[in-house]
Amino acid sequence: MSRPGRDDSPDRLYTLTGGRSRSAPDARFDLVTLVVAECEPAPGMQSEHAAILRMCRRPTAVVEIAAELGLPVSIVRILLSDLLAGGRISARHPRMAHTARSLPDPDILEQVLVGLRNL
Numbered sequence: 001m002s003r004p005g006r007d008d009s010p011d012r013l014y015t016l017t018g019g020r021s022r023s024a025p026d027a028r029f030d031l032v033t034l035v036v037a038e039c040e041p042a043p044g045m046q047s048e049h050a051a052i053l054r055m056c057r058r059p060t061a062v063v064e065i066a067a068e069l070g071l072p073v074s075i076v077r078i079l080l081s082d083l084l085a086g087g088r089i090s091a092r093h094p095r096m097a098h099t100a101r102s103l104p105d106p107d108i109l110e111q112v113l114v115g116l117r118n119l
Helices: 010-017 047-055 062-069 073-085 106-118
Strands: 034-037 089-092
Touching: 010 073, 034 047, 047 062, 047 073, 062 073, 073 089
Parallel strands: none
Antiparallel strands: 034 089
């Protein structure tokens, strides 16, 4: 079994990315970054961009997008940075889903700790 993108022509990958080998420096996508489409695909849009927007109607990890498209993650990161720059997607790391407001109250945690020590 070959890895996604291994059998792709280098010319095709070069064309998909417009010759770029890295995503934008301000667009940091790791394998588990969740991507959500902010709009529907537009007519005339690059087919891979349109596929990503359709796929990301719900939060989808970068690695899932790469697997579904059958492209290397490095290529998908470049495509995602294009969409992010255009405001067509939003991205966040799953750990950022928990804000300080969703964390338990420190006083309650301390009371639980005291209770456990008393056992």
